[in-house]
Amino acid sequence: xxxxxxxxxxxxxxxxxxxxxxxxxxxxxxxxxxxxxxxxxxxxxxxxxxxxxxxxxxxxxxxxxxxxxxxxxxxxxxxxxxxxxxxxxxxxxxxxxxxxxxxxxxxxxxxxxxxxxxxxxxxxxxxxxxxxxxxxxxxxxxxxxxxxxxxxxxxxxxxxxxxxxxxxxxxxxxxxxxxxxxxxxxxxxxxxxxxxxxxxxxxxxxxxxxxxxxxxxxxxxxxxxxxxxxxxxxxxxxxxxxxxxxxxxxxxxxxxxxxxx
Numbered sequence: 001x002x003x004x005x006x007x008x009x010x011x012x013x014x015x016x017x018x019x020x021x022x023x024x025x026x027x028x029x030x031x032x033x034x035x036x037x038x039x040x041x042x043x044x045x046x047x048x049x050x051x052x053x054x055x056x057x058x059x060x061x062x063x064x065x066x067x068x069x070x071x072x073x074x075x076x077x078x079x080x081x082x083x084x085x086x087x088x089x090x091x092x093x094x095x096x097x098x099x100x101x102x103x104x105x106x107x108x109x110x111x112x113x114x115x116x117x118x119x120x121x122x123x124x125x126x127x128x129x130x131x132x133x134x135x136x137x138x139x140x141x142x143x144x145x146x147x148x149x150x151x152x153x154x155x156x157x158x159x160x161x162x163x164x165x166x167x168x169x170x171x172x173x174x175x176x177x178x179x180x181x182x183x184x185x186x187x188x189x190x191x192x193x194x195x196x197x198x199x200x201x202x203x204x205x206x207x208x209x210x211x212x213x214x215x216x217x218x219x220x221x222x223x224x225x226x227x228x229x230x231x232x233x234x235x236x237x238x239x240x241x242x243x244x245x246x247x248x249x250x251x252x253x254x255x256x257x258x259x260x261x
Contacts, residue, residue, distance in 0.1 A: 002030040002065055002161055004051060004193050009060035013046050013217070020217040022046045025060075028195055030161065033188040035204040036197040037228075038214030039238055044197040045086065047214070048164050051195065052083040064162065078106035082158040084165040088147050090139045096150045097135040100125055103157030125156035128183050144171035152180060156187065163187055165196040169203065181207040201242070205229055205251040213237060225251050235259040 005027040013019045022043035028034050036044045049055040051062060053069045062069040064080060072080065082103070090099070101111050103125070104118040114122070126132055129149050139147060152168055165184065169177040177200065185207050188194040198204045204211060205225040213221040213228050215237040221228045229251070234242050243254040 002193060003063070004028045004162055004195075005063040006047070006051065007060050007063055009050055009057035009062065011046060011050060011055060011057045011059075013043065022050075022217045024050075024219055026212060026219060026222060028193050030191050030193045031188055032193070032209040033185050033207060034193075034195045035208035035211045035225075036195060036214065037199075037201065037204055037211055042214035042237070043217040044214050045166055048083070048166050048195070048197055051162075052081050052164050053077045054083065075106060075108070079158070080160055081162040081164065082155040082160040084152055084155040084163075084168055086166045086170070088144065088151055090147070094139055095135070096131065096137055096139055096142065099139055099150055100131075100135075100153045100157050103154040106158060121159040122157045124159075125153040128156065128186065129153040130179065145173060145176055148172060149176065149180070152183070156183075160192070162193045163195070165194075167197050167199065169198065169200055177203060201229065201234075201238075201253040201255070205253050229253055 006024045008025045010021060010023045012021050020043060024047055036047065038044055046055065050057055053062065053072065056070065069077065098111060101114065101122055104114060104121065109118065126135070129152055131149050131153055134142065134146055134150060139150065142150065148168060148171060155163060168180055172180060181203050184194050184196055208225060210223060211225050211228040212219055213233055220237065221233055229244065234240050239259050240255045241257045241259050243256055245252050
């Protein structure tokens with residue numbers, strides 16, 4: 001069993017007056033889809049960057065398997081952890097097909113020298129994200145939602161044991177948002193560690209095996225959606241009141257009012 005562990009980490013989000021210190025101590029197992037939830041500025045993105053090895057903790061360490069992430073070479077990190085950031089800007093003109101294929105460059109090959117294993121990984125990514133009709137289009141011509149699906153396909157093409165996705169549902173309509181969550185759940189089912197930062201509480205409750213709730217840089221609850229999405233947690237972290245109901249075995253969360261304090 002592969003594990004990704006944040007062992008008593010602490011890191012600052014910046015030097016500005018509103019900066020917070022993000023502190024975390026938790027572990028993630030392969031085969032599970034974990035959702036990071038919490039209000040804007042709660043520390044989710046900073047924590048994901050630490051898990052990806054993009055931000056070194058000021059204290060503590062990230063452990064993947066039985067090794068500290070600080071002992072991984074850049075290439076080893078890139079092959080072990082696929083990271084999908086919030087930022088979806090593409091800085092150069094490129095076709096969607098080529099952008100997806102870039103996920104394989106971490107293995108030291110060029111686009112003109114992809115082998116069979118590369119093509120299997122790329123084709124799997126294209127198939128599960130259902131983007132075959134977009135492959136010959138320029139990334140500049142795609143909508144925000146289409147771009148999000150291509151970028152997810154690139155992350156999947158890495159075929160890493162860990163997949164981290166930071167708000168991958170932004171700009172997606174409900175149908176495509178559910179499709180992306182289906183893909184993430186399937187990838188967890190294939191034995192990956194999959195961690196996704198989300199704002200949609202209904203989809204978090206519907207798809208995630210476990211949730212980690214953040215508030216002001218701290219983990220305030222973790223466990224199943226039923227255990228984490230309590231009335232007290234929703235009011236305290238999101239300042240909302242919500243209807244909780246079960247439909248066909250799935251927990252549904254519907255915010256309906258601000259909580260007054």
